[in-house]
Amino acid sequence: MPSVITVDNLSIRFGGLLALSEVSFDVEEGSITAIIGPNGAGKTTLFNCITGFYRPTSGEIRSVRAGREYALHKLPIHRIARLGVGRTYQNIRLFGQMTALENLLVAQHSFVNHHLLSGIFRTPAFRRSESEAQERAWHWLRFMGLERVANQEAGNLPYGLQRRLEVARAMAGQPRLICLDEPAAGLNQQETHELNEVILKLRHEHRVSVLLIEHHMGVVMNISDKVVVLDHGVVISSGTPAEVQRDPAVIKAYLGEEDAAAVPHAGSL
């Protein structure tokens, strides 16, 4: 399987803090890769590097598209997005005063006809491009079960629907890789279950690769093909969910060492 993105020896330093240290892994095409780790392990930092929000101190992120290799760590954010990397955010970032459908139209900005004059004079080509964009928007709204709220302002939607709208918006940009930053955060059991279905469906029906940060082990272990475990900015384990679950290093990172756990903390207070 060719990989859609390759992270190679990635390090990033904020002042004295080494947030990521020589992280390497790749996301295979059509796979679901999960990144897990305790709080502060550097998961979101890694996401921000991949999507161009942070510039890594050293190391490379490469992506091959149409036979050409691109160095993502050198490109500005919007160019990375146009190469087919979509993302959602831990704290939702929708365009609150625009309707759900308009949010999805914005996402298609880079491939609709945005020539100024053809829009002002409403040429046939422009109208065709607009109605296609609306069709695609409806498609994704339907896919995420948001058809009924299409014309409601995104900021007024309930939390669960806002999360779904973020996924729909990322998908409307026609990405090859979608990065989901804690998509299950704040969702109830039923919603989490639906989310699992949706992610699997994205992969099967739309051939999109998924990179996922998640704390909810039910989601991670059920749907991922590969799990990368980060702790203090270092990859401590990677492999299939079953392999990772058995890895002593992972157990140690999550539960602490037996000796350490035995020390009574109350005494030091």
Add this chain to the structure above:
Amino acid sequence: MNLALALKEALLAAFIAGTLFIPIVGMILDNRNLIYELPRALMFAAVVFVGRLGMTLWAQQRTRRQIAGAEESRIAGALGGVYASLEERRRWVIPLCLAMLVAIPFSPFATNYLIQIMSLTCIYVMLGTGLNIVVGLAGLLDLGYVAFYAVGAYGYALLAKHVGINFWEAVPIMAALAATAGCVLGFPVLRMHGDYLAIVTLGFGEIIRILLVNMVRLTGGPNGMSAPRPTLFGLEFTNTPGGGGTPFHEFFGIPFDAKYRYIFIYLLTLLFAGLAILVFRRLREMPIGRAWEALREDEIACKALGINHTTTKLSAFTLGAAFGGMGGVLFATMEGFINPSSFTFLESAIILSIVVLGGMGSIMGVIFAAVAITLLPELFREFQQYRMLVFGLAMVIIMIWRPGGLLKVRRRVFTRAEAHLPAASAAD
């Protein structure tokens, strides 16, 4: 059907009508005695009550039918029907309004003064629409918008004096020149947000004004300079043409009247204001307009969707400035004479308040606010000293009463085109 809500609204309407009608029809001044005719006023109030009740119930009924089966909120239930019928009425309301606006200057009660005020209102509508792109859509607080207005006005006056261009040539040239100025201002302020952006644009506006005051040899300094009047296919609106052209009244064989010029300029400003609104409407529904609004809402999310925020912001500044430049040409040609005192910070503040009071991003809001802001000071001309006081008070009241502006933008409602639906899913 929500009878209680309808009754409450109808009672409120009747109460307001009653308080208005009592002094109007409820009291008759007979020589020096006031005769109270309360039943008459109450009758009017009753008519209003019944009318309002009927209207609300009808609107509710309509809405119920329209959104049957869909989720409905109470507010949408009460307002949805009214909005829908407004949408239908637009087809004939807008042409009717336009026809009236065109007809007004030809009516007997239209004085030159009134026509000039209306021209000024149209110019403010145009400026408000331009600034609405920058502030309302793109969310960039620009306190120096008057700079582009000045560039347009002075550019026209200067080029007319030295190169001899006429009004019609000046409009596209000045739009381009002001757009360039907007782009030049846009570059350094791209990284700034909110307050910092406001301060830099404020400075830019002041720089332009101070340049105009101090470059005496070029601009005439505080004495200002004259700008040529517009022509209609080379026909001039003067009694004895200076340029040797044919005057308008001679061409048509009618007696000279200074009013023709006022009417012509008014129709020009109306045309340009109308075009500006049309372009703004289109822009708002275009990818670039959506990108501006998205940028206002969340810049980070915008970038991650492949939108180049640099060019998007610059385009907002550039297009907004182009509108300002054209407004400047219109102003110069209307006044025939310009000096730097027309381009002070107060002017920027007035244009900004048109946008903010009217409702950011709203077209009708800008029109209403422009009318109010040009008419109110004229109406209160008798209270010279208190004019700005009343003006300020009105603004404070509106901001308390409606912090979002007079009219909130109604989002475009999309309906799914049935033709594109796959056969299998047509049922839902």
